[in-house]
Amino acid sequence: MARDVAVIGFDGACLASIGLFLDLFGQMRLRVAHQFRTRDDIGMHTRAKLLGPSPRPIQVLGGWKLQVEDGLAATPHIYIHVPDFYCPEETTPDYIAKLHSVIDWLRSQYAGGAHLSATGRGIELLAEAGLLGNGPVPVARGAAAEFRRRYPHIRVNTTDPIAEVDRIMMARGMTHEMSLLTRLIGRLLSPTMAGTLADAMGMELDRPGLSDDPLVATAQMWLSERASRGLHIAALAEHLAVSPQTLIRRFRAQLDMTPRDYLRLIRMHSAQSQLRDTSRPVSQIATLIGYNDLKSFQQAFRQHTGMSASHYRALVRNGDDPHSSSPGPANPSDLGMPLILC
Known part of the structure; x- marks a missing residue:
């Protein structure tokens, strides 16, 4: 049985961040189906799921409700994305405390071999899970001081929009989320698929692993x-x-x-x-x-x-x-x- 990929949703998460993940993997499924359209028994077994802390709908930024596919089960995942979210700085400790089940789940999934990614403030959930070591992590200049105050042991990078720590890739905001996800698709699925999706989205994409010739x-x-x-x-x-x-x-x-x-x-x-x-x-x-x-x-x-x-x-x-x-x-x-x- 194929292990799946997932985006973890929760109250206050950004709808655009969740939607981009699901859209890209949806496009991949259609492209694989087209490539092997003459074979009824071949398709893309890996599925992209929207998960939540519980099976109930989540309320994303803006007040819209979004139905999740499932709660947090023990099933291992190949890859998990943590979307950006919003909450006022003064309420952040209480907000994150309510996400303890998500943080614990991310920690256990990573220990089981999953690759993780996060965008914007979603990076903070990985920091809370103790998965980022000493960094570096990409943080917007305006948020760097607060991030350093809360996680003084993690080195902040305000220059590069995307950074990696072991099996974790991070983008400092939704502006760079498309680049992050297409780069991960190239690494986890195939460079060709990532390039095809990038071309469809009008993006310029570096293709690592290709010859200089x-x-x-x-x-x-x-x-x-x-x-x-x-x-x-x-x-x-x-x-x-x-x-x-x-x-x-x-x-x-x-x-x-x-x-x-x-x-x-x-x-x-x-x-x-x-x-x-x-x-x-x-x-x-x-x-x-x-x-x-x-x-x-x-x-x-x-x-x-x-x-x-x-x-x-x-x-x-x-x-x-x-x-x-x-x-x-x-x-x-x-x-x-x-x-x-x-």
Whole structure:
């Protein structure tokens, strides 16, 4: 069963902050459905949920009521977003005290391996949960003095709009929330998906993991976008208007691998993510990532990990680390590859 992503809602949260999260993941679901529209049995298993401290509706900023999907259950999540909120500074201690169940839940989800993000004052809930260490955290200049007073051990950054602490990413306000969420989508789903959504929203998006060589970077995006299809490197070279030999030479110079090696890594890491986070049959995963027959997939997966797909799934479901007993390729996130395929 796939682990889900969630935005946690509560009274006083900003409707725009919640809505942006749900809209982006809704667009992803539609795009995945379109890509695999010829396969009735394939879709985006990971779901985006709106959760609340209890199943009752929450009252967001402005007085509107919003129905949540569920209360805080123990189900683990891949990724959780904490929206911005508003309350007067003089009532902040009482306001946060009422959110103790949310703060405790965020702490337990993080301990269980979830990635977290927060926008604006939502960062304060992560600070209350003790998850930010010494920082740095992005805070607007006008709010920096109050944040320092309440959390003197956390370093404040008033220059950079987005900052990271371990598995936590933060934006100092809703102006930068779109950039934060698309960056996270690129890291947790795929750089191609993030780029597609950014283009649809009219955004300029940095694409981490891509080569400095424009030809190789274009090839990386082309391969990532089409990894689930039958591909020929000659078609890629023709698309880029270069010879296959030139493409291979520049790929090796930049990434120390061929385009075919890169494509195989994308597919294998996608398979690992699905084995970990979905209950799809191995045969369906093989089809999803571009293999025409199960035997070819099994051979490639064993060569990549040193074990069968079924063994890999059993290890990760038991909480073991399969990488400790496998050779392991280069870190896929360093190559612009997906960390989680839904």
